Amino acid sequence: MQDWSKWPTVEPLKSSLTFDFNNNNNNNNNIQIPTIITPATTTTTTTTTTTSTTATTTGSISNLNINQSDSEDLSASDAESTSSVVSSNTNNTGVKYPCLLCSHFEFESRTILEHIFNQHKFVIADVNQITNLVGYLEHWKKQFVGKPLTEFTTVVQTQTSKSEPVTNYYLLSDILPQDQDIRRKLQTGQLNSILEQQHSERINPNFTCICPMCPATFKGDRSSVTTHLVEQHNFNIGLSDNLVNLKELLEILKEKCDEMQCLYCEKIFKSQSVLKLHMKKKKHNRLNPTNTTYDKYYLLNYLEPGKNWEDLKKDHGDNDDDDNKYINNIDIMKQAQNENNGNHQISHWDDWTEGSENEIEDTAVCLFCETHFDNSDCTFEHMRNVHNFDFDKKRKSWNLDYYESIKLLNFIRRCVSEMICCYCGDNSFKDKETFFSHLHINQHEHCGVIQENPVWKDAQYLFPTYENDNILTNFEEFDESENQQYLEEELEYQSNLIDEMQQNRDDILKKMNESNITF
Amino acid sequence: MADTTTAAQADQKPTRAFGAGRPQRGAGGAPQRGGPRPQRGGQGETKSWTPVTKLGRLVALGLVENIHEIYLFSLPIKEYQIIDKFLNLKDEVMKIVPVQKQTRAGQRTRFKAFVVVGDHNGHVGLGVKCAKEVATAISGAIVAAKLSVIPVRRGYWGNKLGAPHTVPTKVTGKCGSVAVRLVPAPRGTGIVAARVPKKLLQYAGVDDVYTSSRGKTRTMGNFVMATFFAITKTFAYLTPDLWREVKLIKTPYQEHSAKLSEKQQ
Numbered sequence: 001m002q003d004w005s006k007w008p009t010v011e012p013l014k015s016s017l018t019f020d021f022n023n024n025n026n027n028n029n030n031i032q033i034p035t036i037i038t039p040a041t042t043t044t045t046t047t048t049t050t051t052s053t054t055a056t057t058t059g060s061i062s063n064l065n066i067n068q069s070d071s072e073d074l075s076a077s078d079a080e081s082t083s084s085v086v087s088s089n090t091n092n093t094g095v096k097y098p099c100l101l102c103s104h105f106e107f108e109s110r111t112i113l114e115h116i117f118n119q120h121k122f123v124i125a126d127v128n129q130i131t132n133l134v135g136y137l138e139h140w141k142k143q144f145v146g147k148p149l150t151e152f153t154t155v156v157q158t159q160t161s162k163s164e165p166v167t168n169y170y171l172l173s174d175i176l177p178q179d180q181d182i183r184r185k186l187q188t189g190q191l192n193s194i195l196e197q198q199h200s201e202r203i204n205p206n207f208t209c210i211c212p213m214c215p216a217t218f219k220g221d222r223s224s225v226t227t228h229l230v231e232q233h234n235f236n237i238g239l240s241d242n243l244v245n246l247k248e249l250l251e252i253l254k255e256k257c258d259e260m261q262c263l264y265c266e267k268i269f270k271s272q273s274v275l276k277l278h279m280k281k282k283k284h285n286r287l288n289p290t291n292t293t294y295d296k297y298y299l300l301n302y303l304e305p306g307k308n309w310e311d312l313k314k315d316h317g318d319n320d321d322d323d324n325k326y327i328n329n330i331d332i333m334k335q336a337q338n339e340n341n342g343n344h345q346i347s348h349w350d351d352w353t354e355g356s357e358n359e360i361e362d363t364a365v366c367l368f369c370e371t372h373f374d375n376s377d378c379t380f381e382h383m384r385n386v387h388n389f390d391f392d393k394k395r396k397s398w399n400l401d402y403y404e405s406i407k408l409l410n411f412i413r414r415c416v417s418e419m420i421c422c423y424c425g426d427n428s429f430k431d432k433e434t435f436f437s438h439l440h441i442n443q444h445e446h447c448g449v450i451q452e453n454p455v456w457k458d459a460q461y462l463f464p465t466y467e468n469d470n471i472l473t474n475f476e477e478f479d480e481s482e483n484q485q486y487l488e489e490e491l492e493y494q495s496n497l498i499d500e501m502q503q504n505r506d507d508i509l510k511k512m513n514e515s516n517i518t519f
Numbered sequence: 520m521a522d523t524t525t526a527a528q529a530d531q532k533p534t535r536a537f538g539a540g541r542p543q544r545g546a547g548g549a550p551q552r553g554g555p556r557p558q559r560g561g562q563g564e565t566k567s568w569t570p571v572t573k574l575g576r577l578v579a580l581g582l583v584e585n586i587h588e589i590y591l592f593s594l595p596i597k598e599y600q601i602i603d604k605f606l607n608l609k610d611e612v613m614k615i616v617p618v619q620k621q622t623r624a625g626q627r628t629r630f631k632a633f634v635v636v637g638d639h640n641g642h643v644g645l646g647v648k649c650a651k652e653v654a655t656a657i658s659g660a661i662v663a664a665k666l667s668v669i670p671v672r673r674g675y676w677g678n679k680l681g682a683p684h685t686v687p688t689k690v691t692g693k694c695g696s697v698a699v700r701l702v703p704a705p706r707g708t709g710i711v712a713a714r715v716p717k718k719l720l721q722y723a724g725v726d727d728v729y730t731s732s733r734g735k736t737r738t739m740g741n742f743v744m745a746t747f748f749a750i751t752k753t754f755a756y757l758t759p760d761l762w763r764e765v766k767l768i769k770t771p772y773q774e775h776s777a778k779l780s781e782k783q784q
Contacts, residue, residue, distance in 0.1 A: 300651070303617070303630075303651070304628060329590075329666065330595040332751065333593075336751050350740055352740035353737055406729065464711055474732060
């Protein structure tokens with residue numbers, strides 16, 4: 001029996017440690033950490049790589065010229081392009097529009113479309129409704145390689161006069177389902193990124209801005225500016241939840257006010273007081289609806305490209321039919337009961353699925369080496385295969401309950417962070433390499449803990465060693481049987497109760513009949 | 520409800536201010552200089568609430584003292600102002616997703632908002648609403664969240680010293696393919712969970728808990744709903760300290776039936 005008192009003493013942690021995800025020593029799965037750029041910064045570009053072209057094309061400006069801060073995943077077939085944050089002022093950051101059929105580049109959408117029309121007699125239908133022209137062109141460029149144009153396009157034959165030869169024009173439109181698909185994907189990609197941006201603006205506690213009409217400053221809540229404009233200046237730009245890039249919009253408004261320009265009719269006046277009088281008298285207390293420079297600040301315009309907000313208001317169509325019924329607390333309880341019985345009703349919550357941006361939250365780190373994995377299942381498998389550490393088997397053979405398993409995991413984490421061997425208690429290691437090589441000797445014999453060792457059963461290991469340690473939340477194989485047993489017992493008890501009540505009722509009825517009581 | 524009336528008025532005038540319009544509150548006051556607009560989270564001017572349900576009338580008259588009287592009898596709450604009267608709830612938007620529906624005239628895209636409300640001390644609710652504008656979706660989702668507010672029972676891990684801080688027993692919730700299990704934890708552990716369920720548990724007022732999840736947790740909607748069902752079960756579980764028999768009391772409808780049968784002004 002080993003003498004456990006010789007084990008190096010470890011002080012309980014004051015607060016949990018944090019993982020350092022930036023250092024990957026030997027990683028099997030490389031995780032790209034997306035850098036989230038706040039809208040406060042001006043011009044930063046991230047290079048984009050497409051799988052087909054070797055030349056790197058930067059940026060992607062949609063027809064509305066918006067700012068996008070997160071990486072966009074447009075995985076149509078293989079086309080992948082990440083959008084960058086481009087300030088709306090500088091338009092010449094090298095956005096290249098590639099030609100579909102040759103290797104010609106242009107810097108503006110108008111000129112590339114002209115080139116395509118003149119050189120190749122090729123027309124794209126509804127070009128204004130494509131949200132991301134570069135992505136679209138790149139996708140089709142790959143598709144056209146080696147295949148005839150007529151496979152994808154419809155041919156329009158024109159003849160200027162009877163004597164002239166017939167010329168063929170090729171039209172690419174969304175009659176083709178693949179085209180419809182790519183357009184829709186581009187649009188949802190853009191919509192998602194713009195919503196992301198609005199969300200980051202909403203939770204940003206450092207939001208500060210100045211009112212366009214008076215020198216008052218506002219911090220924190222975006223809605224305070226819009227309420228101030230309504231209350232103090234009687235000017236209505238809309239609810240802050242419908243707006244994105246609010247700071248830019250306010251700057252534009254401020255510029256206009258400083259130039260003594262009315263925001264509705266856009267006439268210039270001589271002084272501030274004349275301007276205010278005009279706006280009050282004529283009731284010009286909203287923005288000019290026909291001015292398209294304001295379009296990109298309102299989220300409503302991103303829903304359907306090509307339609308502006310006036311058209312959208314007109315086609316109400318069928319309003320929310322199924323959404324009008326509010327779920328209350330009793331419905332929730334009924335739904336919970338249904339879930340337990342196994343009847344899952346497709347709830348309103350099914351639409352929310354997290355995409356690739358949450359990979360960093362799912363990542364888990366191995367206990368015995370510093371490898372990161374995409375999720376905790378991979379981590380446990382790795383530990384089984386490489387480190388001979390089968391946690392599920394250990395739990396079953398040592399009969400560990402939930403709390404003891406937690407203690408074991410936290411203990412191993414703690415030992416590894418302090419460079420103490422969790423198996424033999426050796427703490428003479430000076431650096432990580434020797435420590436890990438010690439752990440891995442003898443076919444990873446020391447990757448584990450001896451059951452009799454009382455040190456790991458200490459209560460301090462109930463506290464998680466690392467914050468956001470995903471293996472703590474996912475180590476359990478769900479034992480349906482435990483819950484199932486409770487449910488069965490509950491049902492049995494309830495049916496017994498009902499039988500008893502019915503029995504009582506029958507007895508009472510019988511007695512009444514016997515004694516002939518009438519009311 | 521108050522929100523829908525202002526939205527309808529906004530539609531009549533083709534203004535750039537979507538959803539806000541002219542906040543015509545009260546009895547048709549000065550049309551231009553409207554009162555403070557109902558910003559999300561802000562107090563502003565509350566239009567006086569005329570209750571529509573029986574429970575609403577009782578609450579408006581002040582005959583119901585505590586929201587737990589309502590929970591005791593499992594009465595359905597159909598007006599969110601009832602919750603507002605008893606609880607001071609904070610709200611937060613968790614996510615806005617665009618959803619699409621295929622119609623004959625192409626596609627119809629709308630915004631769907633997911634909102635959590637809670638008072639960080641035993642009451643939490645989740646709401647979801649779909650609408651054409653983000654602001655409408657958010658305010659609708661807050662109403663939905665307030666209607667779904669549920670009480671959360673907290674207990675102790677070990678010694679019953681101080682205030683309750685963790686779930687009283689191990690509870691499991693399931694939604695779709697995701698199952699979540701909450702396990703009591705000692706004081707000081709904190710909430711050991713993924714980011715979104717952690718937020719929900721913080722709003723519920725649970726200080727320490729371990730969680731265990733299974734299934735496709737990428738479907739965040741089901742994941743958060745499963746934790747919500749799990750904390751719902753804390754008050755559904757009969758622990759030994761609740762075995763003592765309690766005298767039956769009358770439901771509020773029965774007790775105040777006289778007041779209810781009075782004609783409303």
